[in-house]
Amino acid sequence: MKNQIISLLVLICVPLLLHAEDGHNLWLRGKSTASVNVVCSKHSATIDIAEQELHQEWQGKANATVVLTIKPNKFIKGDGYMLSDDGVQANTDLGILYGVFALLRHQQTGNPIRDVIISNPSYERRILDHWDNLDGTIERGYAGRSIFWHDGKDSLAVTEKDKKLWQAYARANASIGINGAVLDNVNASPLILTTAYLNRVKAIAAVLRPYGIRTYLSVNFASPIVIGGLKTADPLNPEVQKWWKDKAREIYGLIPDFGGFLVKANSEGQPGPQNYGRTHADGANVMADALRPFGGIVMWRAFVYSANDKDRAKQAYSEFMPLDGKFRDNVIIQVKNGPIDFQPREPFSPLFGAMKQTSVMSELEITQEYLGQAIHLVFLAPMWKEFLKSDTYQEGKGSTVARCTDGTIFSQKYTAIAGVSNIGSDTNWCGHPFAQANWYAFGRLAWNDQLSSDQIADEWLKLTFMPTASEDKTKSTVLPIVWDIKFLKPVKQMMLESREAAVNYMMPLGLHCLFAPENHYGPGPWWAPKYVRKDWTAPYYHQADTAGIGFDRTENGSDAVSQYHEPLRSLFNDVNTCPEIYLLWFHHLPWTYKLKSGRTLWDALCYHYQEGLDQVREFQKTWDRVQPYVDSERFYVVQSKLRQQCENAQVWKDACLLYFQQFSRMPIPYDIERPVHNLNDLKNDMGRSR
Numbered sequence: 209m210k211n212q213i214i215s216l217l218v219l220i221c222v223p224l225l226l227h228a229e230d231g232h233n234l235w236l237r238g239k240s241t242a243s244v245n246v247v248c249s250k251h252s253a254t255i256d257i258a259e260q261e262l263h264q265e266w267q268g269k270a271n272a273t274v275v276l277t278i279k280p281n282k283f284i285k286g287d288g289y290m291l292s293d294d295g296v297q298a299n300t301d302l303g304i305l306y307g308v309f310a311l312l313r314h315q316q317t318g319n320p321i322r323d324v325i326i327s328n329p330s331y332e333r334r335i336l337d338h339w340d341n342l343d344g345t346i347e348r349g350y351a352g353r354s355i356f357w358h359d360g361k362d363s364l365a366v367t368e369k370d371k372k373l374w375q376a377y378a379r380a381n382a383s384i385g386i387n388g389a390v391l392d393n394v395n396a397s398p399l400i401l402t403t404a405y406l407n408r409v410k411a412i413a414a415v416l417r418p419y420g421i422r423t424y425l426s427v428n429f430a431s432p433i434v435i436g437g438l439k440t441a442d443p444l445n446p447e448v449q450k451w452w453k454d455k456a457r458e459i460y461g462l463i464p465d466f467g468g469f470l471v472k473a474n475s476e477g478q479p480g481p482q483n484y485g486r487t488h489a490d491g492a493n494v495m496a497d498a499l500r501p502f503g504g505i506v507m508w509r510a511f512v513y514s515a516n517d518k519d520r521a522k523q524a525y526s527e528f529m530p531l532d533g534k535f536r537d538n539v540i541i542q543v544k545n546g547p548i549d550f551q552p553r554e555p556f557s558p559l560f561g562a563m564k565q566t567s568v569m570s571e572l573e574i575t576q577e578y579l580g581q582a583i584h585l586v587f588l589a590p591m592w593k594e595f596l597k598s599d600t601y602q603e604g605k606g607s608t609v610a611r612c613t614d615g616t617i618f619s620q621k622y623t624a625i626a627g628v629s630n631i632g633s634d635t636n637w638c639g640h641p642f643a644q645a646n647w648y649a650f651g652r653l654a655w656n657d658q659l660s661s662d663q664i665a666d667e668w669l670k671l672t673f674m675p676t677a678s679e680d681k682t683k684s685t686v687l688p689i690v691w692d693i694k695f696l697k698p699v700k701q702m703m704l705e706s707r708e709a710a711v712n713y714m715m716p717l718g719l720h721c722l723f724a725p726e727n728h729y730g731p732g733p734w735w736a737p738k739y740v741r742k743d744w745t746a747p748y749y750h751q752a753d754t755a756g757i758g759f760d761r762t763e764n765g766s767d768a769v770s771q772y773h774e775p776l777r778s779l780f781n782d783v784n785t786c787p788e789i790y791l792l793w794f795h796h797l798p799w800t801y802k803l804k805s806g807r808t809l810w811d812a813l814c815y816h817y818q819e820g821l822d823q824v825r826e827f828q829k830t831w832d833r834v835q836p837y838v839d840s841e842r843f844y845v846v847q848s849k850l851r852q853q854c855e856n857a858q859v860w861k862d863a864c865l866l867y868f869q870q871f872s873r874m875p876i877p878y879d880i881e882r883p884v885h886n887l888n889d890l891k892n893d894m895g896r897s898r
């Protein structure tokens with residue numbers, strides 16, 4: 209009966225008059241439906257923006273009065289805010305802007321403010337890392353070219369078009385609480401620190417500033433040599449120290465609120481202090497000392513590994529733990545969520561919680577380098593939540609990664625979190641309409657690491673897809689209910705399942721790094737040319753042979769388990785207690801090993817791959833069913849990407865099962881669909897599977 213009523217309502221309410229949408233407005237589609245009076249005794253560029261947003265997007269009571277009050281309150285921290293019926297209170301102008309965006313979000317998601325709400329940021333610095341090269345290309349970018357850098361003649365000239373785009377970018381970030389942007393690739397060109405480039409940074413910073421966004425730069429450790437003309441970049445050399453100090457002074461002369469440096473050193477061929485027999489601490493501290501007088505910070509990355517290490521997963525910990533306590537207090541060690549490299553699933557890096565006398569921040573990857581790029585629909589909040597909620601046990605039970613990095617457990621001078629951006633010059637910014645949800649989710653979690661994936665997906669879907677007031681010509685009061693049931697519920701379910709689906713069809717049960725080389729998109733579990741260093745080949749990670757599969761990181765293997773605090777060390781070490789999601793990350797097991805389900809390891813792998821593929825097929829059906837509720841432009845884009853995702857999931861399944869079957873020598877269970885590709889064709893096509 210309920211279903212019949214809903215069907216009837218659907219017939220009454222649709223077709224909606226949905227305008228085609230190109231996605232450029234992101235989650236900021238709200239338009240005011242009534243006028244509002246804004247009262248504020250202070251004026252500043254930031255407050256003016258807050259007022260303008262209220263007028264532009266107000267959907268509350270007509271002619272209501274909103275009071276913006278800047279007054280300290282002991283419950284409001286940093287740029288936090290308090291919302292009530294009467295308005296917004298904050299300590300800072302930026303807090304007011306954040307509060308206004310929150311108020312509008314409440315209105316637009318149909319969640320009126322009934323009580324007083326206080327909201328404080330989990331991390332003080334909430335930063336997007338742009339891997340943008342100075343020629344306008346983007347490393348691991350899948351949504352066009354850089355919005356900051358162009359190539360060709362006059363590439364450094366600042367145009368009105370540039371400024372408009374930077375402003376839209378800043379507004380979107382401010383609306384979700386992001387307050388920092390690293391403007392260039394971690395594989396940094398020394399040129400970024402030349403005056404010509406710094407002048408462009410100054411122009412970018414001027415547009416971002418009223419929105420509360422500080423600019424940061426990735427810098428190349430060899431800059432004193434390449435652009436400074438020195439003979440060395442040795443951090444203990446006085447001339448080098450002076451060079452960094454002078455450079456810092458120049459930067460702050462142009463950009464007084466400059467945030468600081470991000471550094472990739474002695475990593476994947478980048479220069480660093482080890483070139484001079486010095487440590488990461490020596491390297492980071494020389495920059496930290498230069499930035500300190502101006503309030504700047506250094507985010508020094510822990511992404512290091514060498515060709516000779518027996519287990520790449522161990523190296524960051526081995527290299528950084530002995531340096532704990534040796535870094536200046538304006539250095540933060542930036543650690544990727546997992547010990548290897550942004551794989552579809554990794555356990556958390558053991559450095560979290562372990563470095564007790566050094567500030568540590570997490571680095572997440574918003575751009576879907578290893579998760580289907582701008583083609584696969586993969587909502588990343590569940591992956592980040594899994595990571596942030598991981599218990600490190602470093603200071604007893606409940607020492608989650610979130611609590612170890614947000615200042616709750618360790619008092620860090622600065623707390624921060626970074627996400628590698630998925631933003632480019634494409635009209636819809638992120639390539640895939642649903643990839644916008646990952647930008648949104650990163651910002652929301654950086655602000656409040658306690659939010660659930662469900663809440664974030666719910667908000668984002670309402671803001672991004674709900675018919676806007678002007679479209680809803682039917683003005684039917686039942687429409688939101690129908691929309692909730694017919695669109696919101698199934699699409700949210702699809703989003704929440706999508707990361708697990710990707711793990712299933714790519715790398716289930718703790719498998720990792722099975723990608724085709726270079727583009728990191730399709731499968732390449734066989735890829736191991738002799739000329740390539742072993743830790744860049746797939747068999748190094750899966751170790752499949754006729755005896756079994758998986759990387760032995762137990763005490764009997766590489767002993768990576770010993771980098772984890774008890775009880776995790778024992779839990780991961782024992783195959784009977786190791787969580788199945790990490791099984792082949794920590795263990796090398798026979799194909800016939802029996803899992804808890806009673807299935808053999810081989811059968812379980814087969815079922816996971818099939819399940820992943822089936823999940824994507826369901827996503828296709830879900831999306832087709834919601835067609836009446838989506839404008840045609842975005843509907844067809846997503847539909848077509850889902851088709852490709854499904855085709856790719858089939859390729860992943862066939863490639864991995866046919867390849868591993870050569871070792872397992874066991875049949876694919878007969879209730880599973882047969883492969884539709886031949887292994888040799890897939891190998892020949894490798895890397896071109898898009």
Ligand code: BDP
Nearest residue numbers: 347348394395472511549550
């Ligand atoms: C890897 C990327 C590479 C980055 C590197 C890094 O493939 O493009 O430069 O990480 O984080 O995952 O430095």
